[in-house]
Amino acid sequence: MASRILTPEARLENIKALALAAGITPEQAAERLDGRVLCTFDCGDAAACEFYQELRPVLARTIEVHNAPDGGSYLVEMVIGDVQPLGLAPAVFARLTPDGCCFASQPVAAHSASPAHRALSVVAACYGAGVAVYRAVGEGIPNPPPDHLEIRYDDILPDRGVLEEPVDLGVTHLAGAGAIGNGFLWAARHVELLGKLIVCDDDVVSSGNLQRQVWFDEDDTKDPKSPTLCQKAQPYIPGCELKPEPMRLQDLPSRSGAWLRRLIVAVDSRRARRELQAELPAEVIDASTTDIREVVVHYNDAFSGLACLGCLYKADEKEASQDQIIADHLGVSVDDVKASRISPAAAAAIVRKHPHIDPASIEGQAFDSLYKTLCATGKLHASVGKQVVAPFAFVSVLAGTLLLFEVVTRLARPELVKTNEWHVSPWREPFNRGRRTRLRFADCECCGDSVRARALRDLRAKLWAPKESDQISCTA
Numbered sequence: 001m002a003s004r005i006l007t008p009e010a011r012l013e014n015i016k017a018l019a020l021a022a023g024i025t026p027e028q029a030a031e032r033l034d035g036r037v038l039c040t041f042d043c044g045d046a047a048a049c050e051f052y053q054e055l056r057p058v059l060a061r062t063i064e065v066h067n068a069p070d071g072g073s074y075l076v077e078m079v080i081g082d083v084q085p086l087g088l089a090p091a092v093f094a095r096l097t098p099d100g101c102c103f104a105s106q107p108v109a110a111h112s113a114s115p116a117h118r119a120l121s122v123v124a125a126c127y128g129a130g131v132a133v134y135r136a137v138g139e140g141i142p143n144p145p146p147d148h149l150e151i152r153y154d155d156i157l158p159d160r161g162v163l164e165e166p167v168d169l170g171v172t173h174l175a176g177a178g179a180i181g182n183g184f185l186w187a188a189r190h191v192e193l194l195g196k197l198i199v200c201d202d203d204v205v206s207s208g209n210l211q212r213q214v215w216f217d218e219d220d221t222k223d224p225k226s227p228t229l230c231q232k233a234q235p236y237i238p239g240c241e242l243k244p245e246p247m248r249l250q251d252l253p254s255r256s257g258a259w260l261r262r263l264i265v266a267v268d269s270r271r272a273r274r275e276l277q278a279e280l281p282a283e284v285i286d287a288s289t290t291d292i293r294e295v296v297v298h299y300n301d302a303f304s305g306l307a308c309l310g311c312l313y314k315a316d317e318k319e320a321s322q323d324q325i326i327a328d329h330l331g332v333s334v335d336d337v338k339a340s341r342i343s344p345a346a347a348a349a350i351v352r353k354h355p356h357i358d359p360a361s362i363e364g365q366a367f368d369s370l371y372k373t374l375c376a377t378g379k380l381h382a383s384v385g386k387q388v389v390a391p392f393a394f395v396s397v398l399a400g401t402l403l404l405f406e407v408v409t410r411l412a413r414p415e416l417v418k419t420n421e422w423h424v425s426p427w428r429e430p431f432n433r434g435r436r437t438r439l440r441f442a443d444c445e446c447c448g449d450s451v452r453a454r455a456l457r458d459l460r461a462k463l464w465a466p467k468e469s470d471q472i473s474c475t476a
């Protein structure tokens with residue numbers, strides 16, 4: 001199984017992420033990531049077994065994982081539940097209860113063999129994978145997990161009852177079938193979604209994507225992401241129709257009037273987020289990752305007057321310098337890069353600078369994706385900007401899972417969510433101060449004070465204003 005996931009390109013993505021995060025050379029990062037993690041647990045312990053079943057597919061996208069020693073050496077032994085360590089490597093004790101999970105160098109926390117809700121086991125697996133990665137290979141990573149990391153599920157999900165009941169999405173669009181979109185549907189295996197989810201993505205699965213896109217394996221490379229993801233996830237999510245659209249949401253043919261009731265955003269660029277906000281959705285639920293450091297969950301609707309995706313992900317200097325770096329390395333103009341997708345003319349320019357590339361194979365691709373692929377395959381020795389370094393799989397799966405929790409909570413318990421932005425470290429316990437209310441940015445290109453932005457904002461509110469026919473008549 002592991003050989004079908006950790007392809008040379010996927011390994012390189014992990015090496016780049018670790019080298020940058022830990023401040024070491026790619027050679028040092030490669031050497032560290034060559035190690036293995038051992039998991040020790042009792043097969044009769046239901047909580048430990050479910051945790052391992054969720055941990056393995058996520059952690060194995062970063063480093064090799066074994067559940068029995070093979071005589072070789074290990075960097076870390078994760079001891080899950082009330083069992084004795086085998087003593088083959090420094091131990092991390094994972095203790096689980098239905099209310100939370102704890103990872104520590106000493107077995108001090110309580111453990112219960114009664115499993116948590118399976119969707120919460122995904123959360124535990126993500127934090128556990130983070131601790132395992134840090135203890136095994138992460139020396140030098142800033143802001144690392146504490147020696148005793150305890151996650152309380154009440155801090156993750158205000159009412160866990162939403163996981164037990166069916167949640168109807170109506171007709172909802174998901175933009176992005178990459179790492180976070182994968183994570184969203186990965187966690188959704190364990191809740192009951194109803195309705196229809198239209199999954200939009202124009203990209204194909206690359207070998208490097210396997211490093212973090214948890215549904216995909218080597219057989220899927222070069223296949224379109226959206227239909228592949230829908231086909232793989234659908235049997236696990238039987239109550240909700242997954243409809244693939246192998247194009248960007250912004251390119252769907254019928255997009256007029258009040259067509260976009262609810263938009264779940266799982267794309268990987270700031271610019272794409274602003275473009276999606278400009279489609280005037282009634283409601284937006286978004287999750288993003290800042291390389292391996294942070295997950296940000298965001299919500300906006302047509303009426304609150306609070307920040308939108310354009311306010312949160314405004315064009316900044318980092319984006320401008322990243323555009324310049326990509327333009328310089330690919331041999332195109334910054335305006336080309338701003339258009340997001342590679343035109344035939346831009347493809348011709350790229351091939352003049354990189355003759356090994358077949359122009360037909362890159363037309364229509366995202367500039368970001370091509371740049372990442374060229375960096376990952378070593379064909380571009382670039383000064384890699386932080387925005388193009390992929391996170392580890394556990395970060396993306398955690399982002400997708402928190403996105404799912406936000407969606408089901410917004411739909412089933414809207415009164416419980418008081419803030420519109422949540423910053424979570426995948427390495428540390430969630431803090432209350434991570435939840436914020438973000439106000440509108442006056443110069444936002446989607447909802448700000450310029451004539452165009454204000455017109456867009458007013459149009460959005462008008463499109464989604466409750467119609468009189470929707471109001472319940474009380475005349476007897």
Ligand SMILES: [Zn+2]
Nearest residue numbers: 308311444447
């Ligand atoms: Zn805005």
